Amino acid sequence: MKRFLLALLLLLPLAANGHVEHPVCVDAQKRMVRFAPVPWEMLAMRNTAVAMATTIGPKPFILYDFEEFDRMDELTRDFIFAHECAHHALNDLVNGPAYPMVISRKSMELSADCFAGTTLRRLGEWSFEEVEIALRKNFWEHDISHGSQDERIAKIKSCWDSADVAQ
Ligand SMILES: [Zn+2]
Numbered sequence: 001m002k003r004f005l006l007a008l009l010l011l012l013p014l015a016a017n018g019h020v021e022h023p024v025c026v027d028a029q030k031r032m033v034r035f036a037p038v039p040w041e042m043l044a045m046r047n048t049a050v051a052m053a054t055t056i057g058p059k060p061f062i063l064y065d066f067e068e069f070d071r072m073d074e075l076t077r078d079f080i081f082a083h084e085c086a087h088h089a090l091n092d093l094v095n096g097p098a099y100p101m102v103i104s105r106k107s108m109e110l111s112a113d114c115f116a117g118t119t120l121r122r123l124g125e126w127s128f129e130e131v132e133i134a135l136r137k138n139f140w141e142h143d144i145s146h147g148s149q150d151e152r153i154a155k156i157k158s159c160w161d162s163a164d165v166a167q
Contacts, residue, residue, distance in 0.1 A: 020035075020037065020064070020066060020069045020070065020077065021074075021077075022035045022062075022081050023078065023081055023082065023085065023119070025062065025081070025084075025085035025088060025089070026088075026089065027060045027088035027089060027091075028088065028089060028090065028091035028094075031059075031060055032060075033053075033060040033061065033062055033085060033088050034059065034060070034061050034062070035061070035062050035064065035081070036061055036062070036063050036064075037063075037064055037065075037066030037069070038063045038064065038065060038066070039065070039066070039067070050064060050065045050068040050069070050080065051063065051064035051065065051069075051080050051081070051084050052064075052084065053084045053085070053087035053088050053092070053093060054093070055093060060088045060093075062081065062084045062085065062088070064080075064081075064084075072138075073134060075120075075125075075126055075130060075131060075134045076134050076135070076137075076138050078119075078120060078123065079116050079120060079131070079134070079135065080116075082115065082116035082119040082120060083112045083113060083115070083116040084112075085115070085116075085119075086111065086112035086113075086114075086115035086116060086119075087108075087112055089115065090108075090111060090112065090115065092108050092111075092112070105145050106144075106145060106146065106147050109145060109146040109147060110146075110147055110151070110152070110155045113146075113152050113155050113156050113159075114155055114156065114158075114159035115159075116156065117131075117155070117156035117157070117158075117159035117160045117163070118159050118160070118163040120160070121159075121160045121163040121165060122163060122165055124165070128157060128160050131156070131160070132153055132157075135149075135152070135153060135156070136149060136153065139152060139153075
């Protein structure tokens with residue numbers, strides 16, 4: 001799988017026509033995270049996710065479905081990128097899914113939502129009302145791994161409200 005992904009990434013400059021703006025993302029070891037558009041059907045993950053945090057070799061990556069991201073509004077795109085960045089920044093790939101006894105998947109996802117809420121607040125481009133409208137439109141109503149829509153919005157709101165915006 002890793003080898004396949006690597007081959008795919010080498011071919012991407014040829015395949016990806018659209019360019020999607022993405023934020024700067026740094027992982028827990030202070031390494032720059034790379035963003036790579038991926039035709040999702042090739043990963044056979046269509047309908048389960050539009051983006052994922054992963055590593056290829058030792059390098060941290062965020063892979064995303066460029067067709068979906070092209071269609072998305074900017075706010076939703078920034079939220080999803082910030083959420084995936086959180087998995088790198090909070091070291092979830094090391095501490096999370098591989099060690100389900102240490103931390104549950106849902107609490108890990110809610111922490112990533114919190115990080116994304118704080119990131120969006122600091123960006124200063126939107127009101128929380130706008131964030132809520134966009135996310136309610138795009139979050140699945142019930143998602144076992146990420147929590148319900150209401151649960152996620154409540155978590156994001158509490159992190160939004162307590163974000164230190166002076167930084
Ligand atoms: Zn996640």
